[in-house]
Amino acid sequence: MSILTVYFCGTGSHRFDDKNPNFWNGELVSTLASNDQGKEFAHWVAIDGPGSGNLQADELFIQTKAYGLSGTLFGRGWEENVSHALHIIKGQFSWQRKTLSEQEYKQLKAAGIPIEDVQVSGSWLWRTYSYGERVVTPQQLQEQIIKIFRKDGALPTQVNLVGWSRGGVSCHMLANAMLKDNALKHIPVNIFAVDPVPGLLNFQAHRVQLGENVKQYVGFYSRDERSKGFACVIPKTHAATRCHIYPVPGRHATLVGNAAADGASGGKVLAEPGLIVRHFAEVCLTRWGVKLQIMLNLGEGDLQAYHQVLARDDSKYQAMRKHSYTLLTEAEQGERAVSLGSQGTGFSTVKGGTLLPSAGLAAPITWQASSYKEIR
Secondary structure (H helix, E strand, O other), rough: OOOEEEEEOOOOOOHHHOOOOOOOOHHHHHHHHHHEOOOOOOEEEEEOOOOOOOOOOOOOOOOOOOOHHHHHHHHOOOOOOOHHHHHHHHOOOOOOOEEOHHHHHHHHOOOOOOOEEEEEEEEEEEEEEOOEOOOOOOOHHHHHHHHHHOOOEEEEEEEEEEEEOOOHHHHHHHHHHHHHOOOOOOOOOOEEEEOOOOOOOOOHHHHHEEOOOOOEEEEEOOOOOOOOOOOOOEEEEEOOOOEEEEEEOOOOOHHOOOOOOOOOOOOOOOOOHHHHHHHHHHHHHOOOOOOOOOOOOHHHHHHHHHHHHHOOOOHHHHHHHHOOOOEEOOOOOOOEEEEEEEEEEHHOOOOOOOOOOOOOOOOOOOOOHHHHHHHH
């Protein structure tokens, strides 16, 4: 059995956020990727989120633009991220970087690496680099890794998708793209999504619905997020999909390891939501065939203690609702605005998933071990 896990970082987040000081123990998605013991590209790949600075642009299997602020505001670049992931699944690139910037060129030349100068459009600022008679690109190297470590580059027999924020929505997009691809539609998909937020004008069907190839969907949602434009989406799933939906106290970033009192800055004040979500992400990935180097391995007693702290600090979490990533807030009282597919609704009205608690997002979270039994 060959398993590939794709880690989709959230808006403005990238694969090196496991060292981001705003997350006291590392941002969840990047931390899971860094702990994955498989071979990168062959068994797992981490993909930077929209608006993260285009750090991976030269390594993608497809060509992309530098979207800048539009990546943060509208998610520009995530279609390319999904296309890149499709090419990783197939083990074949459609584009490769053959040129270097002047700074990169000087660094290689200073290191004594033979470089062939090539004039482009009358300028010498871009050059092809070569080793002997070969031109080596990151894409060629990665494709070879896939061929060697994925048994002759064969397609994976299972794909796991993990994502936060627009990275969670990217999981939806990739699963649907696989379902439309004749070579990939038969591959079973598991999804672990944390507070998937499409953003304004991004509730198209391929972002908010899922098909029969998704075998299990586990979603954790932040109860106290009230930023304008941060409505989360609970996807409409196929009748055969095992779907489990859990609200947790905290803001959008609280669930992936930000433990600040405002859910945005640094510090360790309210760490329990991030620990609970990380534990169940590790539990799910392990059950889905992923080997992780470091795990929390929380026991029943640990989880019960964390939930008791959540109940004790409920007023602190509700106080988070006055803060906003976008300067504007939604109503602080009552349930958070969510969408079931493309239809706006209250969280407690969602059917087909496992709700905790049954009264909806407005109620305090209490420990119910049985609520987690399907994903333990």
